[in-house]
Amino acid sequence: MKKIITLVFMMACAAPAVALAAGPAKPLDRANIDMTDTASLQRGAEYFFQYCIGCHSIQYKRYNRMGNDLGLSEDQLRERFIHTRDAAGDQTGVGELIKIAMKPDDAESWFGQPAPDLSLTARLRGPDWIYTVLRSFYLDDSRPMGVNNAIFEAMSMPHVLWELQGWQANVGEEGHIKLEKVAEGKLTTEEYNEVVRDITNFLTYAADPVKVERHELGKWVLLFLAFFTFVAYLLKKEYWRDVH
Ligand code: HEC
Numbered sequence: 498m499k500k501i502i503t504l505v506f507m508m509a510c511a512a513p514a515v516a517l518a519a520g521p522a523k524p525l526d527r528a529n530i531d532m533t534d535t536a537s538l539q540r541g542a543e544y545f546f547q548y549c550i551g552c553h554s555i556q557y558k559r560y561n562r563m564g565n566d567l568g569l570s571e572d573q574l575r576e577r578f579i580h581t582r583d584a585a586g587d588q589t590g591v592g593e594l595i596k597i598a599m600k601p602d603d604a605e606s607w608f609g610q611p612a613p614d615l616s617l618t619a620r621l622r623g624p625d626w627i628y629t630v631l632r633s634f635y636l637d638d639s640r641p642m643g644v645n646n647a648i649f650e651a652m653s654m655p656h657v658l659w660e661l662q663g664w665q666a667n668v669g670e671e672g673h674i675k676l677e678k679v680a681e682g683k684l685t686t687e688e689y690n691e692v693v694r695d696i697t698n699f700l701t702y703a704a705d706p707v708k709v710e711r712h713e714l715g716k717w718v719l720l721f722l723a724f725f726t727f728v729a730y731l732l733k734k735e736y737w738r739d740v741h
Contacts, residue, residue: 550597
C-alpha cells in the first residue's frame with residue numbers, strides 16, 4: 498500500500514515536469530484577444546480564408562453557422578469566404594463543413610506533414626500559442642523550406658504571411674533564439690500583430706463557438722442563484738418564526 502502511495506505521489510510530482518519539458522523554448526506572448534469583438538472575428542475569418550484554408554480545414558464547423566455567429570449574410574459568405582468547389586465543380590454550399598480542397602496525402606508529400614485541422618488547436622494549445630507561432634518564423638538555411646520557427650521547432654509550415662510581416666533572422670548566440678527583422682513586409686510590426694491577433698481570435702472562436710454565449714448565460718445563472726438565496730432566506734425566517 499505504501500509503495501502504491503509513493504508511486505502515485507511521484508507520478509503527480511512528475512506530471513508538471515513532463516508538461517514543462519514539452520513546452521516551447523521561448524515564453525509565449527499574450528494574444529489578448531476579445532471574442533466579443535465581432536469586427537475582429539470577421540477580419541480574422543477573412544484572413545483565415547485568404548491565407549490558411551488552402552492547407553488547414555476547420556471541419557467541425559459549417560459556413561452558415563460561422564455566418565450566423567459573426568453576423569455575415571449568405572451572400573457575403575459566398576463572395577468573400579467560400580473558395581472551394583464540390584465534385585460537380587459548383588461553389589461549396591453555405592450549409593457545408595469547412596474543408597479544404599487539398600488531399601491529406603498531397604499535403605504530406607509536399608510538406609512532410611499533413612496540415613492539421615485547426616478546429617480545436619486553440620483549445621488544445623491555447624490562443625497564446627497560435628499568436629506567438631505566427632509571429633516567430635525566421636530564415637534558416639538548414640530547413641528544407643529555408644524557414645524555421647522559434648516556438649515550433651522544425652515546423653514544416655511555410656511562413657505564409659511573409660508578405661505582410663517581412664522576414665526575421667535569428668541573431669541569438671549559441672542555441673539561444675533572438676529574432677530580428679531583416680526584411681520589411683507590407684505592414685509595420687504593430688499592424689502585423691493586429692492581423693495575427695484577429696486570426697487567433699477567429700480560431701479561438703472556432704474552437705469554442707458557444708463560449709461567448711456561455712459567459713452571457715453565466716451572468717443570468719448567478720443572478721438566479723442570488724435571487725434564490727434571498728427567497729430561501731425569507732422561507733427560513735418564516736419557518737423559524739414560531740420556534741424562537
Ligand atoms: C502551405 C500549407 C499551409 C498553409 C497555407 C498554412 N499552414 Fe499552418 N501548417 C501547415 C503544416 C504542414 C503544419 C504542420 C507543421 C508541423 O507539424 O511541422 C501546420 C501547422 C500549423 C499550426 C500548428 C498546429 C499545432 O498543432 O500546434 C498552426 C497554429 C497553423 N499551422 C496555423 C496556420 C494559420 C493561422 C495559417 C494561415 C495564416 C496557416 N497555418 C497556413 C501548413 C500550412
